[in-house]
Amino acid sequence: MLETSVATYWEIYSFLMREAELLDEGHHREWLDLFTDDVVYRMPVRQTREKGAGDGFVKDMSHFEETRGSLELRVSRLETEYAWAEDPPSRTRHFVTNIRVAPGEEEDEVSVKSNLLLYRSQGSDPHYDLLSAERRDVLRREDGQWKLRRREILLDHAVVTTHNLAVFL
Amino acid sequence: MLETSVATYWEIYSFLMREAELLDEGHHREWLDLFTDDVVYRMPVRQTREKGAGDGFVKDMSHFEETRGSLELRVSRLETEYAWAEDPPSRTRHFVTNIRVAPGEEEDEVSVKSNLLLYRSQGSDPHYDLLSAERRDVLRREDGQWKLRRREILLDHAVVTTHNLAVFL
Amino acid sequence: MLETSVATYWEIYSFLMREAELLDEGHHREWLDLFTDDVVYRMPVRQTREKGAGDGFVKDMSHFEETRGSLELRVSRLETEYAWAEDPPSRTRHFVTNIRVAPGEEEDEVSVKSNLLLYRSQGSDPHYDLLSAERRDVLRREDGQWKLRRREILLDHAVVTTHNLAVFL
Amino acid sequence: MLDQPNQERETYEELWEARRAFEEESKLLAKVFNDPGIFDLEVKKIFAKSWAFLAHESEIPNPGDYVVRRIVNDSFIVSRDEHGEIHVLFNMCRHRGMQVCRSDVGNASHFRCPYHGWTYKNTGKLNGVPFNKEIFGPGGINKEEWGLTPAPKSGIYEGMIFACMDPQAPSLEDYIGEAGWYLDFLLKKSPAGMEVVGAPQRWVLPADWKLSSENFFGDGYHTQSTHMSTISTGIMRVKKVSYLKDGVQIRAGIHGGGFMAFKPGTYLNYPRSIVESMLDNLNSDQVGLIEEHSILPLNFTIFPNLSFLNSSLVAEQGGRSVPFLSMRLWQPIGPGKMEIWSWCLVEKDAPEEFKKASSKAYLSTFGTSGTFEQDDAENWRNVTKVAAGEMAGRHYLNYRMGLDHVRPLPDSEWPGPGTAYPKMYVDFAQRLFWSTYFDHLLK
Amino acid sequence: MLDQPNQERETYEELWEARRAFEEESKLLAKVFNDPGIFDLEVKKIFAKSWAFLAHESEIPNPGDYVVRRIVNDSFIVSRDEHGEIHVLFNMCRHRGMQVCRSDVGNASHFRCPYHGWTYKNTGKLNGVPFNKEIFGPGGINKEEWGLTPAPKSGIYEGMIFACMDPQAPSLEDYIGEAGWYLDFLLKKSPAGMEVVGAPQRWVLPADWKLSSENFFGDGYHTQSTHMSTISTGIMRVKKVSYLKDGVQIRAGIHGGGFMAFKPGTYLNYPRSIVESMLDNLNSDQVGLIEEHSILPLNFTIFPNLSFLNSSLVAEQGGRSVPFLSMRLWQPIGPGKMEIWSWCLVEKDAPEEFKKASSKAYLSTFGTSGTFEQDDAENWRNVTKVAAGEMAGRHYLNYRMGLDHVRPLPDSEWPGPGTAYPKMYVDFAQRLFWSTYFDHLLK
Amino acid sequence: MLDQPNQERETYEELWEARRAFEEESKLLAKVFNDPGIFDLEVKKIFAKSWAFLAHESEIPNPGDYVVRRIVNDSFIVSRDEHGEIHVLFNMCRHRGMQVCRSDVGNASHFRCPYHGWTYKNTGKLNGVPFNKEIFGPGGINKEEWGLTPAPKSGIYEGMIFACMDPQAPSLEDYIGEAGWYLDFLLKKSPAGMEVVGAPQRWVLPADWKLSSENFFGDGYHTQSTHMSTISTGIMRVKKVSYLKDGVQIRAGIHGGGFMAFKPGTYLNYPRSIVESMLDNLNSDQVGLIEEHSILPLNFTIFPNLSFLNSSLVAEQGGRSVPFLSMRLWQPIGPGKMEIWSWCLVEKDAPEEFKKASSKAYLSTFGTSGTFEQDDAENWRNVTKVAAGEMAGRHYLNYRMGLDHVRPLPDSEWPGPGTAYPKMYVDFAQRLFWSTYFDHLLK
């Protein structure tokens, strides 16, 4: 983290806090505005493998494999009055911790790791879901604004423990 | 968050960390000292509602609807030797994340949002409770000290998933 | 927290973030490099006791009571191809929050408290474990580098709710 | 192999013996508080047969208003139609069983099932079936026949909406029976009737529903120990810890409760307007108890699991007692586990500031964070925990308080129906609860 | 005491009555969707008796490759030995029962059991026993006898590896039977055969497996409501919401599915190469349906819980429809709970960019985050929830769609085996599912 | 309908067949490791009938000291009264069943029940009943009759406090029987006796209690594979991986264990003072084994679930072996689930630094974070997982080690009671465990 200045960290921190707030308040449209047009947003499928065989993330299949265009289509759907799965909506809370900022590959980019604990409850039974993941982001500065250029969500589960991924991480 | 300086953020961060520590260590009396005399401390009841009908918080009924006077009465009770529900005491851990600081309505106030994950275990069975919430605070500077002027605890549950609210959030 | 400068806090924060990352990525050897040679690493056993009788931590028995030498032996074992309990390895996520930094007893030391929520899943059933604790660390600056001199892990459980402590907190 | 195990037979025989032990020796087998087999029987023999409280009329004041409520695991829509009439509808689509309404509360003229789009009026009538004629043929489906299923029985008592899953059950009025005379004190302090403040608090408690029910039937005795902290800190303003000892305990039909004395003239600090309407609205016998004996009902429970509490307590350090009425449902959700629903009720025409103060007094002392409720819950969840093992199958609890030396009040001394006992530290009401319980289980 | 409760007898009698009601009155008892007793029966009478899908050959292409899969709670290693032969082995050590392989996927010539170090070849043959002679005596243990236990039956159909725990079961070919003719459309669009893209997505859904199975047997009707959002946002490019109404529903042996029409000449936007190999590879009857009637199978389900979906949908705002094939296993893991395994399959010889686009179209619409799957799951989990109570034991669902006015296509009009109905908004396939279900349960 | 399912009958018949297969063919049905029906039987037939370890005297050294312990789901207070006498009391109030003591450990002359304030002496005697005469009449309640219920049976063996819920059970001495001669080695190395270091570690393991019990009965064989990592890293300082092969396995009554050889003269690196007191304190036969054969007990298990381990291991990189004694209770908490309680014991009069080093050696290798325990647990939880399905109901495990070629030592060669076998890689002790197990279950 010390590879970048406190100032940069502070900007990134602010960006991630605002992003989490937009998601938890259901402002998906505004959330999209935080992305670059060439954003890559993905969550690879994970399998349990022997220690020697790596972390088990699958190259060719994902839970999310999104572009700006596909994210917009997902958001458009959520905005219809027929998106039954999210009406009544999930109550989510994005707990973002362990933010680590490093210089990016490009001059105007930073690479950011963070830990995410997603709390989700829906309806009125006492059950809730927890998703745990590391997020590996690349943020790019576009005319003075940080934008999300790339996000990789690395789940700590092999089997997804929530009834769907109608929510974003 | 950038609306306020890093310096202010740092003061607020320190305040919230100390507050959480006092609660997790059971120093309720000292915890009260962090409040203004006109503090408003509330946790509204929440219901599951259709997306169109808002977030489901109920105007007229709360889990907490406290003033300084009623908080003091609660703390006095906890200090007696007859507060059976908290003896043996709960083991709580306040995980405070996503702190967002903005200017307050009053000159000497700031408005602070934070995410709270409350871990609670009591006795010796392996069961534990998790409560997830956003807290919306107003802090006021009183002779050089930040004090909690207002706290709204917005639970992410419709049904409270712990056996009582003998603990504070 | 205000007892120390933001600069120191920032260094400690960076240290703890790097440490958590090494653990979550399974780099136990590098993790050891973060310790002083005289490190004390312990997790005392906890019992449920009446409020009047203190926090229930047991003086003479621990879940961990480690020196550098015993930690190295544990790591060496994990590095063999016969450490069945961690192959396939646990997927852990160390959520480190509520970091509080204060001056240490020694000139070149700081004392650091943090809250730790450890998420752990292993294999492919949907089950996961959560461990909640406060960590009380002492860090010492050794030739320009912060090192972990002492760690006390204070669990919020009386009964450990995971199948073993083959992972570090 | 005749000695092969048969858990259900064992449970059943244990219950017969437990009933005998209770009726003949006044001792209760502790195991009833935490046993999966017994819980299954309770669901079938008690909750599928008894009248269950669902909602208060004031929770759905306007046409189209609805709330979704449960009886154990059964979901019901309680709706008010455009004519103001109230309907209780099983919340399962008649087509393929989708939960028609998935929110707790709202306002709707129709419910649309998401699965295939069938729509129902808030009366339950089937309204729209997409492509009706194409799927069911020229005649289409018979819409009269395929509306939402109403609860087998439903009824309203003093604004309280109940339902019952047993079509053979007696009428709601008969079910409440003699208890009505006592509910009057709680619900008719004003001719305007009661209204719910906001919405119920709901929380999950790992405790058996019977513990709280029997407690609210008549356990005045626990207050001097369980609630000591509220006495010592002045939340409960009383001279002595035994303040409830000399109350009155009531058995009314299969229901029960108790009266507590108040300082003459204070009327629990109810506002003058309510005091007046109360004295005015209640009948002379009822007023007699208030005026001559300065007593009012503190607790009352309608079998099996709907309880009332009408107390006057302090919310603020140094503040004064403020009266409130709480209604609570001890909703079982599994063996040794319940979901508590707790409402605060106020007189519709009470002064606004009183309504605020009353609900504040309520939530400070009862409900999720209540200083009384916390310690009650601590007892109930621990009884439940320790009742889970083998020993509880041989452990008998004592229900003999008052049995040998306390006699009911003669009719000449008690104007109300049922039986009244001149003490609160007695087990007569609790014994009624358990006799009724065994009658149901072993019927 | 003859009236003592016997839950198992009750469950059994309820099922007999439920079957009668279904067969005679075409109505289904809602309770079957969430009842522990019924679930136990399903495990014994259906999942321990039927052929279960485990893996696709392409998931273990090379010698030594293996995956670990389950049938409900039974773990099996599906391995390919050095000769390329496939083995299905119960994943429990013959010595003291340790799970021999604890990873989901990998490559190994041998499996070593950690507990005492016995090693097995990937054929299952017992290979090494530490200190064999010293523990079992001079002769050592009989290694032939103590290898890993193969699944009682296993087989491969068009690259799909199945196993069955009932040694008396019919052969896999006979089990698939008439369904094979329809699976051809899904699996034989190219002579090269299919391959799995990456690995299956897996997630847990609190819903009963029968809801999804019957839905994929033939519920075309739900699309106009459940999936309205995908129509209104152009994820599904159709002229009218009832796009599926006039499809064809199929009953084939104990399996079922449906056909959907496509715009003549578009072939769901399959790449030319695939279209050509399809028309080439399928037989003339099958090609006839494609060319003359412009229909292709959309959904198909092999009883009890293996479903297929072959659709063409849009992933990108403003993009074009891309076809994909998904195979999904509705794996029960408890009453009212399943673990969904969902694979995406593509033709081995399809253009690379098509494979990418096809899997993207798949995961955007089905699977964990799919815009269709989300709303399907919402229905299924809520049906399950509301079926848990007492009322569901008296609540009957409607399975009469098409019953009175839709007739099967005469053989002259339908070249395929089994029975075809000229509509998709009918219940014939679902009725087959339920008749088969009751036959198994009450056999 | 004669073929209607009856799970309990099936379980029972399966167990009869499983017992036959074990006794006649030395093979064990894997299903016993994870089946709810079998678990219920175990609770009733084994844990409600056998002597259960609760605490060690040294955990409550002073008058008023107490600990709260469990037998499966039953909570007991183990207290030492003012006269130093020990009491085992069921932790449920006789009044309304509240858990009287809610902490794990403490010191108290009296226990006050929060619910209604009854107080009991730490002997169990009922001491105070608020308003006794007013609630129970002039005579008050009979305090002799209403004290806390003592455990049906309790006893102390060498400082170990046991209880038994079966009043008909044999005495503790008879129950331990021949095992006592072997426990001497573990518990009587010093005339001063043993003391617990600190408190037990407790953790939850999703594994069946029988796996760990049988392992500690006699599974020497697993060490060469399961614990290979400790050999290769020098935590276990041995020349060859088969270091345990030539130990001695013991059957003593219904209990069992094993001996391991140590390098002559090293005595596991016990401090001189302990070695001396050991040779002094044990009888000549026992000393004979130590001095002439250089063997000491490594593991021992008292049926059903109390195990001992006395080993000597390395805690520090490059450090030396330090001996320790661990006692562990495999407390079942549900089917396929246990809560492990693990104590470290040292001789009361051992040097302080040795006590420290010994407990460090213990917790480094066994207990929550122990390098041995981790891999043992990995085996046990995975056996349990894979035993949950249908296949485990047909899968038989091998218990034939040593059966055909290893003979017991003649009395002339073995001074101890019971039967000794000149090998550790054999199944004789484990077979005893399972025979005893089936005897209890089917009695």
Ligand code: FES
């Ligand atoms: S399930 Fe309600 S419309 Fe079909």
Ligand code: FES
């Ligand atoms: S259990 Fe597999 S080798 Fe013993």
Ligand code: FES
């Ligand atoms: S329950 Fe213990 S005093 Fe009443």
Ligand SMILES: [Fe+3]
């Ligand atoms: Fe109370």
Ligand SMILES: [Fe+3]
């Ligand atoms: Fe669908």
Ligand SMILES: [Fe+3]
């Ligand atoms: Fe071992």
